[in-house]
Amino acid sequence: MTHRFPTGAIGLASRADLQTSAPMQPRTFWSVLRGTFAPADTKLVSAVCIPPGARLLLKDIPERMQHEIAVGPAEEVTFAQATAASHSYRDAVRFQNGREILLQQLREGQRVLVHDLSSAEAAKPIGEVLVADR
Numbered sequence: 001m002t003h004r005f006p007t008g009a010i011g012l013a014s015r016a017d018l019q020t021s022a023p024m025q026p027r028t029f030w031s032v033l034r035g036t037f038a039p040a041d042t043k044l045v046s047a048v049c050i051p052p053g054a055r056l057l058l059k060d061i062p063e064r065m066q067h068e069i070a071v072g073p074a075e076e077v078t079f080a081q082a083t084a085a086s087h088s089y090r091d092a093v094r095f096q097n098g099r100e101i102l103l104q105q106l107r108e109g110q111r112v113l114v115h116d117l118s119s120a121e122a123a124k125p126i127g128e129v130l131v132a133d134r
Contacts, residue, residue, distance in 0.1 A: 001013060001018055002106045002109060005047065009089065010103050010106055010108060011047045011048075011091065012103070013046065014048055017045045050079045050114070050117070053080075054079040054115075054118070056078070058074065058075055058077045058106075058110065058111075059073070059110060059111040059113070060073070060074075060107070061073050061074065061110070062107055069099040069101065070097060071097065075096065076115065080093065080094045089102050089104045090102075093106075
């Protein structure tokens, strides 16, 4: 699932990790400021690393995004790296129509199923998500 991490970045996390962690509250100016001085006592959620070239099924695509990039509510996408530049968001998904968006543009809580990790050397199953060995 897409998840907003404490840094504010959106990435992928396993459903099992998210179900056992405390729910994230909406990020407002005041909640960020309060968290800076008194961090919440929550369980950390690990990011799921997906290699570029992996095929995913992206579900729960918001209607507005469907119209903007001409896709349906669920689409097969390819995980991509938009840039190699440091200090920038680089994880992206490429739709079959050629459109590419950063993970940062996805809504938190969207479901993502891994179809194929063809570019991974070795993979092992972890629930519904496959994670490449490091």
